[in-house]
Amino acid sequence: MNKPALLMLEDGTVFKGVSIGADGCSAAEVVFNTSLTGYQEILSDPSYAKQIITLTYPHIGNVGTNNEDNESAAVFASGLVIRDLPMLASNFRSEKGLSDYLQDNNVVAIAGIDTRQLTRLLRDKGAQRGCIMAGESVDEALAKKAIDAFSGLKGMDLAKQVTVKESYQWTENTWDLQQGYTQVESFTKHVVAYDFGVKRNILRLLANRGCRVTVVPAMTSAADVLAMNPDGVFLSNGPGDPEPCVYAIEAIQEILEKKIPVFGICLGHQLLALACGA
Known part of the structure; x- marks a missing residue:
């Protein structure tokens, strides 16, 4: 009942x-x-x-x-x-x-x-x-x-709560009816993905397009990201209010100064906007 x-x-x-x-x-x-x-x-x-x-x-x-x-x-x-x-x-x-x-x-x-x-x-x-x-x-x-x-x-930084604790490599491809999930074996670009609460399928879509994806915790410094020599930086989706994420905003500002392509979705887009003065 x-x-x-x-x-x-x-x-x-x-x-x-x-x-x-x-x-x-x-x-x-x-x-x-x-x-x-x-x-x-x-x-x-x-x-x-x-x-x-x-x-x-x-x-x-x-x-x-x-x-x-x-x-x-x-x-x-x-x-x-x-x-x-x-x-x-x-x-x-x-x-x-x-x-x-x-x-x-x-x-x-x-x-x-x-x-x-x-x-x-x-x-x-x-x-x-x-x-x-x-x-x-x-x-x-x-x-x-x-x-x-x-x-x-409002004022709640949830990215710190949901992010990963350590960096890792993502190579899983998008789902296929015949084979299910497979691994991508060849890459043309290296993308560092900030995990503010990232969805797995976003990472799969990046891998599917030939990107070797290194996922890093939300609090990772710009210096550490730049040391990985990325071709681009991805700012993931995530929960909560973007304004308290000062650590991320400052890191994004440093990365933008290096003229490296930066792409944000959801919370990542909001953080990118704040880093640009919004």
Whole structure:
């Protein structure tokens, strides 16, 4: 039997539904994503650290999950909100259902709510602090306390929390229907990729285009990067507020002075803009 769950927003709005993930309470920033597919990739994308994700497409979970499609080594999303979880997960690559995946990764999640109403609220009011509470007993007062205790993402440097601890080489190619994931064996360029919360498939796409990719931690100095003699520097996606990442902004400024091509995505793009004076 499904356990109850609720989602409360900082403005006091409450949505009641059923739990499809782990028991517990999670407070974070509530956002929405309009993708029709790729829910496993979204959940394991470090860019969603400290965020509760609302998926606007009504049926989520119909192809299950597998070990190959994770975008990182962990699930970083703080929670998941969906309209409907299909009873059957059917795909030739599926290894487990979405509900089991969420429970195994200790992610609270709620289904059976009006995600259209929630999305419109977030569209009109912007991202809000919120809390999912799931389990045998849910308490609106406790959910409100959890929301009040969460200060929001402004001023929060999450890149330091999700980045790798040591540099490594990336050579895995993009997925192929016949062979799955293979290794790239020849390279024409060397790219140093700053990991602010990078997704694996971005690294695969770089390798697929003949780039030997060296992934480095977010706090790596410009001097250390330049010593690697890169043909280009990639600034990855990632979570949180870019402004506290002063270490990265200063490193990017030094790299730009050397006239080396620099390319940023998501948080990396924001950091590049700040390094250029935005």
